[in-house]
Amino acid sequence: MTFEEKLKNQEYDRIWQEYCGFLELDMDAYMGIQNRLLEEQMRLWCSSPLGKKILKGRVPGNIQEFRQIVPLTTYEDYADVLLLKREDMLPDKPIIWIQTTWEGGKHPIKVAPYTKGMLQTYKNNVLTCMLLSTSTEKGKFDVEAGDTFLYALAPLPYTTGLIPLALTDEVNIEFLPPVSEAVNMTFSERNKRGFKMGLSKGIDFFFGLGSVAYYVSLSVAALSEGSQKGSSVLKKICSMSPSMMAKYLKAKRECKRENRPLKPKDIFRLKGFLCAGTDNHCYKDDLEDLWGVRPVEVFSGTEPSCIGTETWNRNGLYFFPDACFYEFIPEEEMYKNMEDKSYTPRTVCMDEVVPGEVYEIALTVLKGGAFARYRVGDMYRCLGLTSxxxxxxxxxxxxxxxIPSIIDIAGFTRISENSIKNVIELSGVEVENWVALKEFTQDKGRPFLHLYVELSPGAVVNRAVSRELLKEQLTIYFKYVDQDYQDLKRILGMDPLEVTILRCGTFAAFRRQTGKVLRHVNPSVHDVQEMVKLQGTLDGRRTY
Structure with missing residues (x-):
């Protein structure tokens, strides 16, 4: 029976229990599901050529041995198999391959296989996210056949492209614009077409990266620009349904009286609002102001699929017990491993996490997935064991x-030490030393990449490079080595790079005074501040 058939039969309690019942589990029941599914996955993965390749002849007999014998892995451990799509090596037959960025300037893409079991789990968990995005309390939700869904998602082969496919099998959801049209449109074209259709049909659901959702939401202000263009207003009004026309005209009057721009909430009444990706905390307040609904945060990734969601209280992510087996690397263990690559960090399971502690997550993808004890590169803080x-x-x-070795801006970039080194080399700028920090603007708290550069003595003496010129050169080459970086400007209109030039000898002086050698990417903010105070900047700007 499909989700839509259950809705028609008004089996609301059954729907809630089937999709959201995991929220009622206690820790023993939750771990029972985790362990049972991991044991099933172990049999598939350990007997596959891929598993044998990583295990190197060792065979774990139980979960404890699995966690001892299988090393913590990264994409490099799978690349030779997955990039060639060697299905014969995998634990189960993939139905579809999903793609994302790996590392700009070094590895263009990485791909991940999705099995039949993974897709079924993905479908169920996406429906859970939709239900909870409309929920106001336990057991209450508002999803109906025929609901409209603003299409602000990346199409296949990216993981969000699975959402329309997953929902279409279960319930009639009308995407704005239709997926068959959207996949052939540019980002801007999809936005315009989607909102135009929304004016006629209304918008029930909106799902996108937090940064993208914010940018898309601002485009609604274009509706109010027609106030000085009669023909433009007439066209918009003529395309609306009578009910939407009434809302639009009423909203225009209220906005004029209040002397403010039109906002989406003035016209649309969202049932559910979902956001994913990094830096969502930078956009949630503004999105709530624009739509009148605070977005429910979900977590989904190419390798792990859809693994977590907030509830109606929007007070923390809960991980689905059937998507992955979860292990957590304590923050201090992660840093030890960053400083000493030979060090093996310990992990804890879901029933061992401590409130307030920060962890790097390691995932074993269930239902025939390829990845085992996989360091996907994300960090979480445990907010509590109960609620x-x-x-x-x-x-x-x-x-x-x-993780600290990667700078992700608004869910678009994967900037690493290697990519920054490549950019500097390609630019031809004579750089003696540098560090890069992810920082946030003081006005709106938006993320950006701050590069602190000490030029070589010759470059400074010759005055050949100014801060603005250096920034311009580096921006050009960042776009050259990283397509996603270019998309920040093209899609979101963001210029994420700030450059501060430090005086010659700054790094050496800081090292002499403190005995510290800073990591190139995301070193201690306090240490960078102290280093800048120590020597000042070449261009006389006060950074802090």
Whole structure:
């Protein structure tokens, strides 16, 4: 029986229990599901050529041995098999391959196989996210056949392109614009077409990266620009349904009286609002102001699929027990491993996490997935082991960011030490030393990449490179080595790079005074501040 058939039969309690029942599990029941599914996955993965390649002749007999014998892995451990799509090497037959960026300037893409079982789990968990995005309390939701869904998602082969396919099998959801049209449109064309259709049909659901959702939401202000263009207003009004026309005209009058721009909430009444990706905390307040609904955060990735969601209280992510087996690397263990690559960090399971602690997550993808004990590169803070508000008895988490060695801006970039080195070399700028930090603007708290550069003595003496010129050169080459970086400007209109030029000898002086050698990417903010104060900047700007 499909989701839509259950809706027609008004089996609301059954729907809630089937899709959201995991929220009622206690820790023992949750771990029972985790362990049972991991044991099934172990049999598939350990007997596959891919598993044998990584295990190197060792065979774990139980979960404890699996966690001891299987090393923590990264994409490099799978690349030779997955990039060639060697299906004969995998634990189960893939139905579809999903793609994403790997590392700009070094590895263009990485791909991940999705099996039949993974797709079924993905479908169920996406429906869970939709239900919870409309929920106001336990057991209450508002999803109907024929609901409209604003298409602000990347199409296949990206993971969000699976959402329309997953929902179409279960319930009639009308995407704005239709997926068959959207896949052949540019980002801008999809936005314009989607909102134009929304004016006629209304918008029930909106799902996108937090940064993209914010940018798309601002485009609604274009509706109010027609106030000085009569023909433009007439066209918009003529395309609306009578009910939407009434809302639009009423909203225009109210906005004029209040002397403010038109906002989406003045016209649309969202049932559900979902956001994914990094830096969502930078946009949630503004999105709530624009739409009148606070977005529910979900977590989904190419390798792990859809693994977590917030509830009606929007007070933390809960991980689905059937998508992956979860292990957590304590923050101090992660840093030890960053400093000493030979060090093997310990991990804890879901029933061992501690409230307030920060962890890097490691995932074993269930249902025939390829990845085992996989370091996907994301960090979470445990917010609590129970919640009185949600009436839950399982841990909930807050997404922090990518791991320190990666700078992710608004969910678009994967900037690493290697990519920055490549950019500097290609630019031809004579750089003696540098560090890069992910920072946030003081006005709106938006993320950006701040590069602190010490030029070589010759470059400074010759005055050949100014800060603006250096920034311009580096921007050009960042776009050259990283397509996603270019998309920040093309899609979101963001210029994410700020450059501060430090005086010659700054790094050496800081090292002499403190005995510290800074990591190139995301070193201690306090240490960078102290280093800048120590020597000042070449262009006389006060950074802090």
């Amino acid at each position: 009185k508000e949600d009436e839950t008895r399982i841990p909930r988490f807050e997404y922090i960011d990518r």
